[in-house]
Amino acid sequence: MAERGQWQGIARILRFAKRHWLLIAMTLGATAAATAGDAAYLALMLPFVNAARKVWHGEGPVAQSGLAVGQLKTIGLYALALAPVMGAAFFLRDYLQGRVTWRLVVDLRNAICRALMPQSLSYFEDRRSGDLMSRITNDVGRAQGVFSQLFGGIPEGLSYLVMGVTVAALTNWKLLIVSAVAVPLVVLPIGYLSRRIRRFGRQGLEKLADLTDLMSQMFSGIRVIKAFKMEDAETQEFENVNRRYMGKMMKMVAAQGLSVGTIEFVGRGFLALGIIVGAWYLARKGPTVDLAAELGPLAVFIGGNYFAFVGVRKFIKGYSQLQESIPATDRILELIEQEPSLRDAPDAVALPRVERGIAFDRVSFGYDDETVLRDVSFQLRKGATVAVVGRSGAGKSTLVALIARFYDVGSGSVTIDGVDVRRITRESLLDRLAIVTQQTFLFNRSIADNIRYGRRDATQAEVEQAARAANIHDFIVSQPEGYDALCGEYGAKLSGGQRQRIAIARAILKNADILILDEAMAGLDAESESLVREALANLMRARTTLVITHDLLTIQNADRILVLRDGRLVGQGTHAELIAQGGEYRTLYAFEFGGSPPDGK
Numbered sequence: 019m020a021e022r023g024q025w026q027g028i029a030r031i032l033r034f035a036k037r038h039w040l041l042i043a044m045t046l047g048a049t050a051a052a053t054a055g056d057a058a059y060l061a062l063m064l065p066f067v068n069a070a071r072k073v074w075h076g077e078g079p080v081a082q083s084g085l086a087v088g089q090l091k092t093i094g095l096y097a098l099a100l101a102p103v104m105g106a107a108f109f110l111r112d113y114l115q116g117r118v119t120w121r122l123v124v125d126l127r128n129a130i131c132r133a134l135m136p137q138s139l140s141y142f143e144d145r146r147s148g149d150l151m152s153r154i155t156n157d158v159g160r161a162q163g164v165f166s167q168l169f170g171g172i173p174e175g176l177s178y179l180v181m182g183v184t185v186a187a188l189t190n191w192k193l194l195i196v197s198a199v200a201v202p203l204v205v206l207p208i209g210y211l212s213r214r215i216r217r218f219g220r221q222g223l224e225k226l227a228d229l230t231d232l233m234s235q236m237f238s239g240i241r242v243i244k245a246f247k248m249e250d251a252e253t254q255e256f257e258n259v260n261r262r263y264m265g266k267m268m269k270m271v272a273a274q275g276l277s278v279g280t281i282e283f284v285g286r287g288f289l290a291l292g293i294i295v296g297a298w299y300l301a302r303k304g305p306t307v308d309l310a311a312e313l314g315p316l317a318v319f320i321g322g323n324y325f326a327f328v329g330v331r332k333f334i335k336g337y338s339q340l341q342e343s344i345p346a347t348d349r350i351l352e353l354i355e356q357e358p359s360l361r362d363a364p365d366a367v368a369l370p371r372v373e374r375g376i377a378f379d380r381v382s383f384g385y386d387d388e389t390v391l392r393d394v395s396f397q398l399r400k401g402a403t404v405a406v407v408g409r410s411g412a413g414k415s416t417l418v419a420l421i422a423r424f425y426d427v428g429s430g431s432v433t434i435d436g437v438d439v440r441r442i443t444r445e446s447l448l449d450r451l452a453i454v455t456q457q458t459f460l461f462n463r464s465i466a467d468n469i470r471y472g473r474r475d476a477t478q479a480e481v482e483q484a485a486r487a488a489n490i491h492d493f494i495v496s497q498p499e500g501y502d503a504l505c506g507e508y509g510a511k512l513s514g515g516q517r518q519r520i521a522i523a524r525a526i527l528k529n530a531d532i533l534i535l536d537e538a539m540a541g542l543d544a545e546s547e548s549l550v551r552e553a554l555a556n557l558m559r560a561r562t563t564l565v566i567t568h569d570l571l572t573i574q575n576a577d578r579i580l581v582l583r584d585g586r587l588v589g590q591g592t593h594a595e596l597i598a599q600g601g602e603y604r605t606l607y608a609f610e611f612g613g614s615p616p617d618g619k
């Protein structure tokens with residue numbers, strides 16, 4: 019994957035953080051104040067050494083040396099007064115740095131969720147949920163490093179550097195120039211190492227996403243793993259991916275270690291050099307040198323240099339952690355900054371109710387390159403029931419998905435009341451539809467909550483009424499926790515048929531104009547099937563219904579039957595008409611719906 023420049027990455031993060039500018043400004047202020055306090059202690063060294071020198075040498079009259087002792091005391095009092103200020107400044111620095119970091123981490127997670135939810139179904143189908151999960155957990159965790167460095171370590175380091183250089187320059191600017199030679203010796207290797215840290219940081223995150231994906235698949239597929247005794251194979255695979263993850267991380271860690279080593283080597287070397295040059299400077303002045311007068315400034319100079327060194331060290335450490343975290347923010351911002359793939363057209367209209375019905379006009383559609391539906395045209399008038407039949411893979415569920423606009427048609431149009439679904443606001447479109455999908459999905463919440471997913475404001479009585487209609491009420495109340503019982507992940511604590519009936523109750527509760535049932539009765543036993551069929555028949559009577567089913571009775575009761583074969587509509591009519599026509603419907607009738615075998619062929 020192409021690597022983004024670091025500046026671009028940092029600029030994007032700063033744009034994101036912009037709204038908290040006041041908090042950030044306060045954080046930087048507290049950081050500077052804390053460093054200034056530290057520098058003030060260092061600066062107190064100079065009068066301290068001077069005064070101490072006078073006391074030591076007993077220079078001048080006794081009164082003066084007494085004065086010097088007084089000065090020492092004053093300096094001590096200054097230092098004492100600084101103590102609470104420093105305490106407050108350091109507290110504020112750390113607290114505000116933490117606050118700004120957490121604020122942004124929470125913002126990032128919210129922003130990801132907000133950016134992901136409006137994406138189309140195919141967006142999620144084309145991605146691995148583990149990768150998305152990894153970005154929202156692992157990557158955001160890593161991005162925390164960007165914030166804590168950007169608003170913590172790096173300004174801290176810079177402020178120490180500035181203070182150190184200032185103190186050193188004020189005491190001996192000539193010596194400072196010597197130290198400046200160190201700059202390129204640090205910058206060049208660090209620049210090279212930073213690129214490596216970024217690269218391996220990104221690759222590490224990708225491996226971590228693989229790992230998360232593997233884990234989420236392992237847990238959701240645990241039944242299959244157990245059934246096929248694949249525990250060892252899965253564990254092996256997990257360990258392999260984990261090892262590759264470690265490989266990338268170790269390369270990154272090595273580059274980070276090297277950059278810390280480089281700064282220690284160069285920094286310490288130059289501190290030593292400063293001492294040597296200082297000694298040489300003193301020696302050059304010869305025996306006349308007033309050692310006591312020179313020593314104070316020299317000590318402060320070295321202290322300043324040390325400060326600068328500490329600053330650079332903090333800076334480089336922060337910088338290298340920043341390099342590690344930038345790929346994470348890149349991957350997160352990639353998600354946040356993308357446009358939703360399904361958006362209402364600017365001239366989209368709301369559909370308050372369905373007056374006439376649905377029409378497909380020469381609709382063709384394919385998920386990828388392969389066409390799944392070809393030239394499908396039919397009408398579903400208000401109040402009528404249309405049954406869609408066809409073999410597995412014929413495109414029945416796809417047809418339904420186009421009505422709900424889970425996908426957009428390739429060519430042709432799907433219209434409701436003559437309005438193209440692409441011009442109806444998604445919200446009002448989905449409000450008009452109640453869908454029981456082929457794969458029922460229940461959330462790991464209470465049964466009541468799952469039914470109420472159809473209509474959030476429904477009362478308990480309404481929920482129960484819907485459950486009764488779906489023939490699931492008796493089962494629910496037979497449970498110790500009744501409607502409050504949890505469904506388990508994906509509804510794992512319920513049988514397939516129970517899940518199905520809860521999904522039906524959910525659709526019944528929604529009470530929408532158009533009802534879409536995709537194999538809603540599969541997975542039911544004969545008895546509940548007839549009960550649910552009855553419930554659905556009641557429901558369908560008042561509604562515009564599209565039902566995909568193999569259930570002969572439901573098919574026969576439909577006003578019209580559509581026969582799909584390989585994505586084409588190969589027959590349309592009532593049961594009697596289609597039987598008379600023969601062809602695909604007759605074959606289906608014989609082998610799928612349990613009708614009598616076709617005579618003659």
Ligand SMILES: Nc1ncnc2c1ncn2[C@@H]1O[C@H](COP(=O)(O)OP(=O)(O)OP(=O)(O)O)[C@@H](O)[C@H]1O
Nearest residue numbers: 143385386390409410411412413414415416417456
């Ligand atoms: N999300 C998808 N991405 C890519 N291809 C898909 C997707 N969903 C279905 N297909 C393909 O589209 C074709 C039609 O699938 P569809 O689910 O509409 O069949 P169906 O008639 O509902 O079958 P069944 O009776 O088995 O449910 C199949 O060949 C399938 O492989």
Ligand SMILES: [Mg+2]
Nearest residue numbers: 414415416456
């Ligand atoms: Mg299907």
